[in-house]
Amino acid sequence: MGVDVGLLGEVTAQVDGRTVDLGPAKRRCVLAALAADAGRVVPADRLVEQVWGPDRPRRARAALHSHISRLRRTLLGAAGVGIVLRSGGYLLTVDHADHPVDLHRFRDLRTRARDADDRQAVELLTEAVALWRGEPLTGLTGQWAEAERDRLRQELLATEHDLIDARLRVGQGEELVVELAARAARYPLDERVAGQYLLALHRAGRSADALEYYRQLRDRLVEELGADPGAPLQELHQRILAADSALSTRPGGGVTAPVVVPRQLPAAPSHFTGRETDLAALTAALEQAGRDRTVVISAIGGAGGIGKTWLALTWAHQHAERFPDGRLFVDLHGFSPTQEPMPPEVAIRGFLDALGVDPGRIPTDLHAQAALYRSLVADRRMVVVLDNAVTAEQVVPLLPGSPACTVLITSRSRLASLIDRHGARHLRLDVLTREEARALLAARIGAGNVAAEPEAVDELVESCGGYPLALSITARHAATRPGLPLAEVAAELRELGLEMLDHDTDPAASLPAVLSWSLRRLTDEHRTVFALLGIAPGPDTTLPAVAALTGLPPARARKALSALEDASLVERRPGGRYGMHDLVRAYATTIARQLPHEVRDTALVRVMDFHLHTVHAADHLLNPHRTHPQPGPPAPGVHPHPLPDAAAATAWLEAEHATLLATQRTAAALGRHHVVWHLARALDTFHYRRGHLRDTLAMWRAALDAATHLPNPATRSRTHRHFGHTCARLGLHAEATEHLDQALSLAMRHHDPTEQAHTHRALAYAWEERGDDRRALDHARHALDLYRALGQPVREADALNAVGWCAARLGDFDNARASCVAALTLYRRHHHPAGEATTLDSLGFIAHRTGDHQQAIDHYHQALTLFRTLGDAYQAADSLDNVGHPHTALGQHEQARHVWREALELYREQGRHDDAERVQRQLDDLGPAQESSRPSDAGDNTQNA
Template sequence: MAAGGRRITVGGARQRTILALLLLSAGRIVSVNTMVEAVWQGEPPATARTQVAICIAALRKTFKAEGFGDSLISTVHPGYQLNPAGHRVDLLECIDLVRAAEELAAQRCPGRAAETYEQALRLWRGPVLTGVTGRRVEEESDRLEEWRLVIHDEAIVLQLALGNHQELIGQLTRLVREHPLRERTRHSLMLAQYRAGRRAEAAETFREGRRILIEELGIEPGPGLQELHDAVLRDDPTLTLAVEALAQEVPAPAPAAVAEIQVTPSDLPPNVPAFTGRAEEIARLDGLLGERTESQPPAIGFITGVAGVGKTGLAVHWAHRAAGRFPDGRLFVDLCGHDEVNEPTAAADVLSRFLRSLGVPSEQIPVALEERISLYRSMLAERRVLVVLDNVRSVAQIRPLLPGNGQCCVVVTSRDPMEQLILRYGAVRVQLGVLPRAEAIELLARIVPAERIAADPGQSARLSELCDRLPLALRIAAARLASKPHWTVRHLVGRLADERRRLDELSQGEAQVRAGFALSYRYLASEAARLYRRLALLPVPDFTTWVGAALLDCDLFEAERLMEHLVDVQLLEVVGSDVTGQLRYRFQNLLRLFGRERAQQEESEAELVAARDRAFRGWLTLAEQAHRRESGGDYAILHGSTARYPVDPGLLDDLLACPLDWYEAERLCLVAVIEQAARLGLDELAWDLTGSVLVLFDIRNYLEDWQFCCERALAAAQEAGNRRGAAFMLTELGGTRLRTVRLDEAATYLGTALELFEQVGEEHGRALTLRHIAVMERLRGDLGAAGERLREAAEIFQRVGDASSQAHALGYLAQNALDLDEVDEAVRLGLAAVRVARGTGESRCAAQSLYRLARAYAIQGSLSAAEGAFLEVERIVRAKGDLLGAAYSLLGLGETRAGLGRAGEAEGDLLAALEIVRRIDSPLAEGRVQLALGQLQRRLGRIEAARRHLCQARELFARIDSPPSRQRVEQALAELEPARPAADRPVGA
């Protein structure tokens, strides 16, 4: 042993014997029983196991003092193990060199092979294990000496093949003198002497060898020596022309002698530095380690995932972790299933390599594949060996490499699904996804100085997301930061934020994200590759099968087949099923960027535009149909001139069985498509699609989405000079301002929209704008102007056939009449609105009209009729998931039941309404609920509670421009002192 060029003195014969056993079995467990037997040779004292432990402790102390650390010798049941990782063990290095020399010789590289053998021989510095006693150690020493001589013989055969016979004679003469019974060495000496022109000496060498063999062993020389002697006597020309053939005819030592001195094979690459996370996946692999019998099939773990997700890293890390459970060896091979340069490795080549690792000399490895499989499985019989098959292309590639012994274990990594590995062999599938955010940041901090990552946690989190939390990308980014200490995390984030450069930034040096993706892409069939490219063009977060069908202009079944294939090869991933029952798929961002690159390089601009156009028009078709089915017709919106993409009627029925469910499933996609269409100058499509989605934004109170889409579509329409589309989007933007009671902003939008509609002669759009203006005028308290606008709008709606909007206008007129204390007129208009609304068949329109009729009933004093109408409204809006509608219906119920003297029920209704409005952004609705609660508490004599609710209502109404609302709350506050008994008039009337 040596450290830093200094020899390490190990004291005591027992320590030396135990150290010798550990060195001879480096990387595998040596049991305590074996150590006891070696030290005391069958006569151990009662304290033998304790003394072994003392010797181990002394060795550890010696090695630690020399800087080797605590992990050099580990305790592993049922004994101890020397861990050579990071340290040089001459025996292991020699074995590796001999294997390399054998491979070079097999590849017909005699010069390099001979030099490699010489390197191996130079590791011998004298007799092995000198000064160590004990039968076990001495037997191992003898075997190693025999192996050294075999290496000498192999090296000399190669030197002879290179024509170095003259230089070899002295060395061979010494070896023959030291080992006179070794026929192969004598054979080489005779051949060297003959080629050097020393024919008589060659003959004499034979005669001397024959005499020694007869005298000491009583046998004649073997056929190899005798045939060489005969050839020398007759000057056979083959001695100079077929040297290798003659050398092969010399009997080689029995393979067992070599196999027996081979240490346990350990072909694993070094463990992964800074390995992070994967606790759940490691636990699944640990499940392979349960007790199994030889008659069972081997335990197989199948690690799969996208390129760069860390499949090989996990396999290698777990293999090192579990190495102690496989004392008979660990085999590893990269099968190049997805390799940029090399074709997938053939099983026959892998078997040749594995057999050599297991100690089979090259010349004894069978040629036929079936014979190699048989020998391989025979070598693994009754052994516990771990086999790691990395980067596999198919089950057929690895079937010959699977052991037949149930005590062995196999770990397979691949990007392909390989169902047969699971079905036929019962493999345990370990699906690797990207790292959780915390573990992704931890990985960065293990490579980059942790303080740099911790200094800016926000940017570090952003960096992990830009890398898709993909281990390969994270390692590349971290390596760039580590190599550039003057860069901050923010600086690298800035470089990666540009999608056009991100793959370039993560594809520098040997490790390249782009190259990893390219290996998966290169094996795709043409149609699958085309679909992958085109899906990557879409800005949406996820998508269903019909999108793929539109991009390729093919049927749904073909699109589904291709998308599932992309899932199988890890280029797409399944999100799950949406509320309509459709499977949804998505990209990782880096894979999307790679797909866009391929699309731009492999398809024409016209092809890509046409594909994207079909998909966008498909969304428009579905959104328009969803609006019609939800609204009872094509009501309350305008349409542009964009041609619809035909969608199969059966698919329409499946997707739109519940239109609001489809809208919800596609909401983020619809917003993204509108944004991209607007950015690409597709103004007609952008504003038309926005109009078709308004019913979702309105019912489910997606106010931010509503405003965002309208603003993007408006900008596109204005840039294109599209006055009709711009007017419609201005009308809807005015509607968003009305929802939040920002009346001055609403007036600006609606005034401009009305002018544009009048310029283009669009009567329907003008009526939609007038209806919004009427609502604005009513909120300002100008009931006369509001009534005039509503009557004009109602006439236009009737004329153009927009029954839904007509019913809305009549309902608003009923509300206006209530505000003017024209109660009977309000009831009449309310009944007319309900009649028109029911004619549309659209429940939500009916609910809105019923609500206004119910308000009129309540003011009229028909409280039971009012309660029935409010209950029907509540049933409809709750079924729709209309939160704002539910709040208003509960508000109406609470006020009505208060008027009926059922204060407990009324309070419950109002508190439920308050809970809803606090979840949505509607200060007007919340203010009205707080006002009603304050009035109810006043009637119940709870003055402080009443004041609290009324003050909150005043604060809410102060945020909006609604004089009538502010007047009502101030009046209610003024009536607080002194509190009066309940009046006959319903609360809130």
């Protein structure tokens, strides 16, 4: 079974010759973005940006994963094609030579045509053009789709030009007149099209028409651009006037279409600001060279991301009128994370192609190629931009010899021999000044926004360090979230550092550190540390984690990190954290593949054990009354990070949260099932208190699979219980009761009364959520009886609170109050503040429903104080919601409005959209008392189990 993906028209997929339904436009856009980069990893953040742009949904990552899953099912069984997860992104795999993506077949045909003879080139290019089925990416909208569509149109245009050149070289002419007349009308100022049309007219015996068209074209160029036709077109005009017989040579005569005026410069950077002194220096060099009759060579140097390419392109576009004979550009990939530096013979071959040289006339020797190149550009007013050079040897063959030409070279190296031997003027860029940086932000996000928040803008400029790229990416974050104050953008940048700036896919337009040449100067040990950092789970790391990862003593690990930081391969971030740019990390991952398997696996085991055992200790500090199954001893030499108290544990978990989620995914991939399960268990309290329910669900879903591989049968019962309880919290009622029933069945089968009690308590909450308070009360009473029989007073208090809560919901307030007071007594006796808080919340509800509104407010505020002390934002949101009702009953509308606004903010932060909408309605309708449709989760304290 084969698959074909179409991008050069409507985005389609055919599996075994049958067109399959790809679903909505966003899913087709995901496939298009992956197919456009088939065979290369596309970072998840870039996919989100490409698919949704500035209108990304709140949970864009989840939506992306959903689209990927559906596409995988669509392509299931297709030979040689699949979508796989790689570090930080996704990859469309292609295993066979006949590329299934029409865009890549198109590009392959173009590449093959360059090395073919003229007749083969005509066949190949004709086949390439025939692959197009209209507008590329038809049906897709958004910034990426529009930009990609424009770029593909340019590729088609260039291919059509190449095809006509090839047809002219094989002797065609008369048969091209009608086609070229239409193209000349469509591109009236394109001198390449004009030259083709002139030659075709001349071959058709219409030399007078050719000469008349040349006169009209020259008038248009003078009128609209203030310039005469370029030298190649003028030469063709003279040859037609002279009736040059070579122009009429039939097939086999080797006639070459006229050399065109190349315009290879990429678009000028938008919103370029500042650099006036540097731009003036380049202009002064040009004017001085003109007086001295020497070729001007300006070497622009500086760190990656400092704006070298931006400066070169901006200057070249500003002075385009000085270079009517052509503008050449090549990226030499000197410091590319994915490509080797381009050999000079490849670069010069590209220039010769752009200058219209017949492939058969290009010599094989580099020196001869360089001589031909210099001859072609001699006395032509051209600018040559050699971007991202690594050595002078790479550049020298590309230097023209004519003083009419201007050369701009960008490099992170000084290229000393160019300065010494070729008179290059060195211009080293520094960071932008504060004023220039503010101007860049103003251009991107609006002068009014910048003026409104001057302190936030100052912090953004300071955090970005004046780097143009960092400022541009930060401005993009602000511009795409216009409702967000710049102060919050500044706070986010301060917290995340370069992680927030990691969205650009072009290494030359980001802040990459030096890669290959930096690594060569490192010791073997430091290279190994760099490689292992590439595969370590999480977006960033700390010194203790690196020591565990590498097995090095902390002092040596710190030294290695310092060396990598000095080489700009690692960045030191606030809080003692170390991060890598994604591009650098991707390069580090490729280096890691060169290490022995046992080195990589042992390193991952060590760092996973470090995180697991630190999480285990943190959970014990957060919830000391909870049972804590031991995860087993860590790997030799691994010691968990010391955490002195609950506050330190919470801070560590907050800082490491993303890393811990990634650690579980890594453990699952490596089949370390006990790590998967214990991480889900140990993070449960933290997730619950912070409202990370979706993360909890994902971790317990992974634990469900892991539990089937673990020997203890009680593990499966616990896993179904935790998963079911999380489903209940998220409103997945059917799935919740299904898993909780399985948990209860397993606990009964294995005669585990403790697990039965925990599950009954979870079922009480689940049935309450489903609106069956009577059934919920039955389960709560079952739990109470079991806990009392087991002699577990804290658990008994949990069940008492649940019984009281369910009774209150049924209107039995006397029994409800008695049960909750008994629970509160037990909690205080055993120093259990979390249980005390939930019970106070229950008592607040009972007091409110029985008309004692002031007592209700007192209970709720006591509960709030405890929840906030514990860092339990989830239940704090519910108590804030609840306390607004007795405030309203007492006519205290401002107090109600205050607590409901705070509840609304927390609900939104936690992704609890239904709760947020309900509170918003309460705020809108503030006046008479509004009963909450779900007053509290106070009866739920199952996170202790």
